[in-house]
Amino acid sequence: MRDVSIIGIGQTKVDEHWDRSLRHLAGDAVLMAMRDAGIETADALYVGNMLSGLLTGQEHLGALIADFVGLRGIEAVKVEAACGSGAAALRMAYGAVAGGLHDFAVVCGVEKMTDTVNAETTTGLVMAADADYESIHGVTFVSINALLMRRYMFEYGVKHEDFAEFTVNAHRNAAGNPNAMFRNKVTAEQFGRARMIADPINLLDSSAIGDGAAAVVICPSSIAREYGNGQAVRIRASSMATDAVAVHDRSDPLWLSAVEVSAHKAYQQAGVGPREIDLFEVHDAFTIMTALSLEASGFAERGKGAWLAKAGEITREGRIPICTMGGLKARGHPVGATGVYQVVEISQQLRGDAGANQLPDARLGMAQNIGGSGATVITHILEAHA
Amino acid sequence: MRDVSIIGIGQTKVDEHWDRSLRHLAGDAVLMAMRDAGIETADALYVGNMLSGLLTGQEHLGALIADFVGLRGIEAVKVEAACGSGAAALRMAYGAVAGGLHDFAVVCGVEKMTDTVNAETTTGLVMAADADYESIHGVTFVSINALLMRRYMFEYGVKHEDFAEFTVNAHRNAAGNPNAMFRNKVTAEQFGRARMIADPINLLDSSAIGDGAAAVVICPSSIAREYGNGQAVRIRASSMATDAVAVHDRSDPLWLSAVEVSAHKAYQQAGVGPREIDLFEVHDAFTIMTALSLEASGFAERGKGAWLAKAGEITREGRIPICTMGGLKARGHPVGATGVYQVVEISQQLRGDAGANQLPDARLGMAQNIGGSGATVITHILEAHA
Numbered sequence: 001m002r003d004v005s006i007i008g009i010g011q012t013k014v015d016e017h018w019d020r021s022l023r024h025l026a027g028d029a030v031l032m033a034m035r036d037a038g039i040e041t042a043d044a045l046y047v048g049n050m051l052s053g054l055l056t057g058q059e060h061l062g063a064l065i066a067d068f069v070g071l072r073g074i075e076a077v078k079v080e081a082a083c084g085s086g087a088a089a090l091r092m093a094y095g096a097v098a099g100g101l102h103d104f105a106v107v108c109g110v111e112k113m114t115d116t117v118n119a120e121t122t123t124g125l126v127m128a129a130d131a132d133y134e135s136i137h138g139v140t141f142v143s144i145n146a147l148l149m150r151r152y153m154f155e156y157g158v159k160h161e162d163f164a165e166f167t168v169n170a171h172r173n174a175a176g177n178p179n180a181m182f183r184n185k186v187t188a189e190q191f192g193r194a195r196m197i198a199d200p201i202n203l204l205d206s207s208a209i210g211d212g213a214a215a216v217v218i219c220p221s222s223i224a225r226e227y228g229n230g231q232a233v234r235i236r237a238s239s240m241a242t243d244a245v246a247v248h249d250r251s252d253p254l255w256l257s258a259v260e261v262s263a264h265k266a267y268q269q270a271g272v273g274p275r276e277i278d279l280f281e282v283h284d285a286f287t288i289m290t291a292l293s294l295e296a297s298g299f300a301e302r303g304k305g306a307w308l309a310k311a312g313e314i315t316r317e318g319r320i321p322i323c324t325m326g327g328l329k330a331r332g333h334p335v336g337a338t339g340v341y342q343v344v345e346i347s348q349q350l351r352g353d354a355g356a357n358q359l360p361d362a363r364l365g366m367a368q369n370i371g372g373s374g375a376t377v378i379t380h381i382l383e384a385h386a
Numbered sequence: 387m388r389d390v391s392i393i394g395i396g397q398t399k400v401d402e403h404w405d406r407s408l409r410h411l412a413g414d415a416v417l418m419a420m421r422d423a424g425i426e427t428a429d430a431l432y433v434g435n436m437l438s439g440l441l442t443g444q445e446h447l448g449a450l451i452a453d454f455v456g457l458r459g460i461e462a463v464k465v466e467a468a469c470g471s472g473a474a475a476l477r478m479a480y481g482a483v484a485g486g487l488h489d490f491a492v493v494c495g496v497e498k499m500t501d502t503v504n505a506e507t508t509t510g511l512v513m514a515a516d517a518d519y520e521s522i523h524g525v526t527f528v529s530i531n532a533l534l535m536r537r538y539m540f541e542y543g544v545k546h547e548d549f550a551e552f553t554v555n556a557h558r559n560a561a562g563n564p565n566a567m568f569r570n571k572v573t574a575e576q577f578g579r580a581r582m583i584a585d586p587i588n589l590l591d592s593s594a595i596g597d598g599a600a601a602v603v604i605c606p607s608s609i610a611r612e613y614g615n616g617q618a619v620r621i622r623a624s625s626m627a628t629d630a631v632a633v634h635d636r637s638d639p640l641w642l643s644a645v646e647v648s649a650h651k652a653y654q655q656a657g658v659g660p661r662e663i664d665l666f667e668v669h670d671a672f673t674i675m676t677a678l679s680l681e682a683s684g685f686a687e688r689g690k691g692a693w694l695a696k697a698g699e700i701t702r703e704g705r706i707p708i709c710t711m712g713g714l715k716a717r718g719h720p721v722g723a724t725g726v727y728q729v730v731e732i733s734q735q736l737r738g739d740a741g742a743n744q745l746p747d748a749r750l751g752m753a754q755n756i757g758g759s760g761a762t763v764i765t766h767i768l769e770a771h772a
Contacts, residue, residue, distance in 0.1 A: 001485060001486050001487070021518060023518070050445055051439070051445075053437070053439050053513050054439050054440055054504060056517060057509070057512075057517045057521065058513055058516075058517035058518075059436055059437075059466055059468055059513040059514060060467065060468040060513065060514050060515075060631055060757055060758055060761060060762065061466075062466075062467055062474075062628065062762060063467070063628040063629065063630075063631050063757065063758065063761040063762045064516065064631045064761075066628050067628070067629070067630045067631065067635070067761075072630060073629065073643070073644070073647060074627070074628060075477075075626040075627065076467075076626075076762070077465055077466065077467050077474045077477075077626075078465070078466040078467065079463055079464070079465055079466075079478075080445055080446075080447075080448075080463065080464040080465075080466055081446065081448055081449070081462075081463050081464065082445055082446040088448075088463045091463075092463070092465075092478055095481060095482045095487040096481045096485065098486075098487065099481060099482065099484060099485010099486050099487055100387050100484075100485050101387070101481040101484065101485055118504055118509065123443070123504065124439075126443075127439050127443055127444055127445040127446065128445060129446075130444075130450065131442060131443045131444035132407060132409070132444075240461040240462075240463075241459055241460075241461065242448065242449040242452050242453070242459055242461070242462045243449065243453070243458060244449075244453045244458060245446055245449050245450045245453065249453070257459070258459070261459060371446055371449065372446055372449065375446060375449040375450075375453075376446065376448060376449045376462070376463075
């Protein structure tokens with residue numbers, strides 16, 4: 001199979017875009033990525049999206065967005081894997097280009113979560129969980145994570161305040177990202193005082209939903225230098241793994257086995273380990289997911305994810321910087337778009353385009369996008385072209 | 387890229403399965419296909435589905451179904467392209483196996499359309515159209531097709547009764563298919579008397595929605611003979627094309643350009659023309675779509691699609707048999723599953739497993755699945771292994 005590189009990136013600010021429809025947001029990001037790549041057409045479009053049907057009354061986003069951005073006629077589909085839809089779309093595109101089906105593929109993650117049509121956002125988000133065995137009992141998506149967090153605190157003797165640094169770090173980094181939804185700094189004290197959402201998860205444990213779109217253009221690495229500004233980013237690994245959707249069906253709810261498998265496969269493909277990773281865009285939908293992901297990805301021992309944060313290791317100056325542009329928590333979490341935002345942000349870091357948040361010597365970045373409470377996990381390892 | 391073959395097929399009856407949930411239907415079809423192939427595991431699962439979120443409150447079908455059929459952990463996603471979702475999922479799987487990403491991939495098309503949760507089916511189906519520029523004006527999906535049919539009849543001097551033979555043929559063939567929803571025969575006279583749905587489309591111009599699932603297992607052709615009963619079916623071509631979603635955005639609404647492009651690409655890949663095709667599973671969601679598809683695929687001249695039917699050319703004894711197991715009209719149209727049903731049925735014909743409906747010398751079959759009113763078109767050409 002062929003090596004694949006990212007030759008163009010684009011993103012909108014994550015926000016309540018009441019003046020922009022879903023197709024406009026997607027169009028903004030796709031056209032930006034195509035301009036960045038210096039291409040005027042493409043072979044295929046892969047759209048990552050979870051909720052367009054329920055929230056905006058529109059499915060069939062592949063053809064819709066392809067036409068809107070001037071690519072009428074090309075192959076185009078929507079890919080859905082709950083909050084992992086964005087990276088799942090990249091995974092499909094990666095396979096198609098690596099395998100030789102296409103040369104130039106556009107990936108767009110897009111979600112429009114304000115202005116809903118058929119149901120409220122909470123009804124939409126819980127569709128990432130098991131409708132027949134979880135949601136039917138009245139749990140929401142946040143309350144499933146709350147059960148996990150409560151159990152984690154009990155099992156490992158961790159206090160709620162121990163998670164504070166995840167949020168403080170995310171907001172500190174969002175302050176330097178013009179595309180972030182929340183650029184205000186947050187202190188550990190504010191974290192402790194935030195209002196309760198689903199005990200023990202409070203407002204500042206939770207990422208914010210929003211409207212937004214992000215896009216990348218990929219092509220074979222062999223010709224990548226001819227496009228964009230010669231700053232192509234190589235996809236060193238792409239992997240996907242799944243687990244039971246219902247948390248109660250897992251033998252160990254506190255170990256995200258799909259994270260472990262997906263990360264392990266990615267390390268294997270790239271021929272590296274967690275120590276070689278210079279930054280990690282983790283799926284910090286809730287602080288508990290950040291801790292569990294750091295552990296199952298091999299960055300912290302079991303039960304010690306939060307300690308990594310307390311020790312200052314996750315800041316831009318730390319051993320493994322995470323959420324370098326604000327993460328889901330502070331950049332915002334337009335669910336089906338998030339996985340593509342993560343990849344765009346790592347590309348910014350590896351290209352030296354991260355502005356105020358630029359890491360000095362980042363060479364390898366890992367993006368990990370999660371659907372549900374760990375049921376679908378897609379991991380990509382990206383490398384700056386030498 | 388590698389040649390790819392279908393080594394296992396499975397399907398449920400299309401029906402109002404009030405006693406089977408979406409995951410059970412999918413499980414029935416997937417396990418049947420895996421047993422047929424003689425495999426116990428697979429590398430990836432691609433689920434084609436359009437409406438699970440809106441109608442059953444469940445997204446995230448990839449991980450959900452993978453786990454349910456005993457494949458917990460493997461790569462799994464949902465692919466959506468409106469009523470073309472099933473074949474779009476096969477297209478993704480084909481690319482992954484042809485390109486070398488996976489060796490054994492399972493494709494499942496599934497739709498559960500009775501027992502709805504968040505909205506009615508009509509609200510769901512119109513999401514295949516353009517929400518901002520079509521549906522917002524109150525048109526339903528059937529009324530968009532009615533506008534096309536009325537224009538077609540006006541432009542080409544075709545009468546409603548001229549479409550009768552499409553429906554008569556579909557029901558005649560469904561009578562021999564135990565998995566078909568409507569096995570009753572229908573006469574041209576009954577067709578003319580059926581109650582009006584959206585003038586000029588009446589009940590018997592329209593395919594029936596239903597619950598159902600179909601599945602196939604694919605692998606590289608080089609090892610296909612080692613699986614199943616040695617009756618593998620080769621995928622000679624796979625192609626996908628798109629068009630504007632809103633019909634009013636097309637320069638010629640009566641010419642399905644995505645059908646033309648998709649079919650042309652498929653002919654090119656297979657090195658054949660429409661004359662070499664022995665059977666055609668056409669996307670007969672409405673009789674007007676059948677006529678338009680036959681024309682843009684090269685089986686009839688412009689405006690002459692219905693004449694092909696009147697001349698008896700579409701029956702099992704005719705020049706180009708269509709809907710050989712009942713088609714969308716009489717087998718039933720569980721929208722996101724339909725594209726996989728078409729491929730399963732062609733496989734039955736090419737393997738000699740079509741029972742009462744067996745064509746004597748079928749060697750090349752073409753399946754064409756359409757999303758929306760021609761906005762996404764996926765064409766596959768299948769061949770019996772020599």
